[in-house]
Amino acid sequence: MLEKERLKIVAIGGGSSYTPELIEGFIKRYATLPIKELWLVDILEGETKLGIVGALAKRMVKEANIPMKIHLTLDRKLALKDADFVTTQLRVGGLQARVMDEKIPLKYGVIGQETNGPGGLFNALRTIPVILDIVNEMEELCPNAWLVNFTNPAGMIMEAIYRHSNWRRAVGLCNVPIGMTRAVAKSLEVEPERIHIDFAGLNHMVFGLDIYIDGKRVTDNAMNAIASNKRSITMKNIAELDWEPDFQKALNILLCPYHRYYYKTHEMLLEEIRSAKGVGTRAEVVQNLEEELFDLYKDENLRGKPEQLEKRGGAYYSDAACSLIDSIYNDKGDIQTVNTLNQGAIASIPNNSAVEINCVIKKSGPKPIAIGDLPVPVRGLVQQIKSFERTACEAAVTGDYQKALVAMIINPLVTSDTIGKKILDEMLEAQKKFLPRFHKILGKGI
Template sequence: MNKGIKIVTIGGGSSYTPELIEGFIKRYDSLPISEIWLVDIPEGEEKLNIVGGLAKRMVKEAGLPIEVHLTLDRRKALKDADFVTTQLRVGLLDARAKDERIPLKYGVIGQETNGPGGLFKGLRTIPVILDIVKDMEELCPDAWLINFANPAGMVTEAVLRHSNWKKVIGLCNVPVMMKMSVAELLDVDPKRVHMDLAGLNHMVYGLNVYLDGELYTEQYIDKLTSNDSSSGTMKNIIDLKWEPDFIKALQAIPCPYHRYYYKTDEMFEEESNAAKAEGTRAEVVQKLEKELFELYNDEKLAIKPPQLENRGGAYYSDAACSLIDSIYNDRKDIQTVNTINNGAIASIPDESAIEINCVITKDGPKPIGIGDLPVATRGLVQQIKSFERIAAEAAVTGDYQTALLAMTINPLVPSDTVAKQILDEMLEAHKDYLPQFQL
C-alpha cells in the first residue's frame, strides 16, 4: 500500500489527544500515517489549537513526515479517511456535571455512564455519532469508526441498530486497566497475563485469569480476596474493597464500574460526600483540565506530559492505536472491544453490541465465543442490555415515554416516580443538546 494512512479524530481538542499522538508516533514503522486531522466544534476551538500545537511539536520532535491538520469542518476532514476516532463530549464538562449532580438530589447515583447520567450522555451523544456515520457513508465509505465517546456500549448498539454502518468498534480502557490490575497484584509483567473478558461496556467480567498460559483464576481470586488493598479501580471511581466471600462466590472478576451495582448504597454515600466536599468528578476534572491545558500551551513541551494520567483515561488512546495497528496489519491478536455479538454470548441478541475478547483482523474484530455468561452474572448484563437498547431508541426517536422506560428499568433508579422526576429535570437542564425531544 503506497498511500499513507489518513486518521481523523473528532473531538480532537480533547485532553486525551496527546496520548493518541504518542501512540501513533510509537507505531509509525508498522502504521505509516501520512495525515492526522483533529476536528472540533467552535466551542472547542481554543482547546483544539492548544492540543493541535502540542501534537505538531510532538510529531516534529519525532522527526516523522506526518501532517497534522486542525479544522472545525468535519466533512473536509472525513474525505477519504481510513480510520475515524470519536472522543467527543456533547455539552462539554458542564453537561457531565449536571449528569452527576441532578440525580444525587433524588437519592440516586449520578455518574457519566451509569444510571440517569449514562442515559442522558447517550441521549446527547447518539444523534451526533449517527450524523457522523451519515457523513462517513458519503465521504469515506471504507473507513473504520473507532468510538470511545461514552457510553461506548450504548453508542455502538445505536450504530448497529439504527444505521447501515457495520464497520464500527467501541473501545474502552477498562479491560486494559483490569489486566494491568491483575499483573500488579501478581507482581508480574502484564505480557504474562491473559483474561477471558465478556459482558458489556462498563459491565464486563473477567471470567478467567491465565498466567503464562496456565489457568490461574482460583489462585488469583484467593490472592485478591486475601489482599488488604482494593481490586484495582480507576481515577474516576471510588476505591471500595470488595466483600471477599462475594467474590469467591461469584467466581469472576468484576470491573471497577460494577461497584455501582453491587455496592450502590456505599457508592452513593461516597459520591454525595465527595460532591459536597470537592465537587462532582466533572468539576474535579475541570480543574485538572485547566492545569493540563496550561502545560500543553508551553511552546517548549513536545511530549505527552505525565500529569495526563491523573485525568482518569490512562491507556484509552493506546488501546485505540493498538486496535488500528492490528486492523491495518491483520495481526490476529486478541483485544477486548465492543462489537456485534453474532452468537458469542448466547443470552444476548446476535445483533446487539457486546464487549468481549476478539481476534483483530483486517476485516475487523472476530468475537471469541464463550457459550454463555455464568448464571450469577447473566441477569444483570441482560438488564443493562435492555436499558441500552431502549435508551438508544429514545435517543433516535426523541420519544418521552421511551426515555422514561429506559430510566425506570435501569437498576440504579428505584421507581418509576423517581425516574419521572429525574427525567423531567434533566430534560430541562440539557434541552439545548436534545433537539430530538422538541422541548
C-alpha cells in the same frame, strides 16, 4: 491492506485533553502504521482547545522526526473525505452537561455518573444523534474507513450504530479491560504481558471469566489472592471501595470497577454525596484537571505527553485505539477486548447487539471469541442493562419521551418510577439545548 502512502486518520474531538496520548501512540507505531495525514477535528466551542492541543501535537511529531502532517479544522466533512480510519472522542455538552448528569440524580438520592444510571442515559440521549450523523457522513465521504469509537457511553453508542444505521465498519473501545489486566498483574507481581483474561459482557459491565499466566489457568489462585489482599481494581474516576472478600471468592469472577455501582450501590451513593459536598462531583474535579493540563499543553517547551494526563479516568484509551488501528491495518490476528456485534459469542445476548468481548483482530475487523454464556449469577444483571441500553437507544433516535421514561425507570440504579420521572423531567429541561430531538415535547412542556 490499505495503501501506506495515503494513510489518513481523522480524530473527531481532536481538542480533547486525551489527544496527546493518541499522538504518542501513533508516533511509537509509525514503523508499522505510517500515517501521512492526521486530522484533528472539533466544533466552534472547542476551537481554543483544538489550537492548544494541535500545537502540542505538531511539536511532538517534530520531536519524533516523522513525516506525519497534522491538520486542524472545524470542518468535519473536509476532514472525513477519503479517510482510512476515524476515531471519535467527543463529549456532547462538554463538562457542563456532565456536571448535570452527576448532580441532578444526587438530589433524588440516586447515583449520578457519566455512563451509568440517569447520567449514562442522558449522555446517550445527547451523543447518539451526533455519532449517527458522523456515520452518515462517513457513508458518503469515506465508505471504506473504519470508525473506532471511544466516546462514552461506548456500549450504547455501538448499540445505536448497529441497530439504527447500516454501518458495520465500527468498533468500540474501553480502557477498563486494560486497567483490569494491569491491576491483576500487579496483584500477582508479574508483567502485564504475561496475563491473559477472558473478558465478556457489556461496556462498563464486563467480567473477567478466567485468568491465565503464560497460558496457564490461575483463576482460583488469582481471585483468592486479590480477595485476601483486598487489592482494589479501580480507576481514577471511581471511588476505591473494597469488595467483601467472601463475595469475591464465592463469585470467582473478576469484577470491573463499574460493578461497584451495582453491587455496592449504597456505599457508592454515600461516597458520591460526600465528595460532592467536599471536592465536588467527578466532573467538577475533571474541570480543574483539564485546566491544569491545558496550561501544561500551552508550554512551547513541552514536546511529549505529560504524566498528569494519567490522573484522568480515561488513561490508556488512546493507546488502545492505536493498537486496534495497527492490528486492523496490518491484519495482525492478535486478541484484543473491544465492543462489537455479538454474533453468537454470548448466548443470552441477541446476535445483533453490541457486547464487550475478546476478539481476534484482522483486516476485516474483530471476530468475537465465543464463550457460550455468562455465569448464572451475573447473567441477569447483564440482560437488564442490555434492555436498558436498547430502550435508551430508541429514545435517543426518536426523541420519544415515553421511551426515555421507560429507559430511566428500568435502569437498576433508579429506585422508583416516581423518582425516575422526576429526574427525567428535570434533566430534560436542564439539558434541552443539547437535546434537539426532544425539542418538540420540551416546547410544549413535559
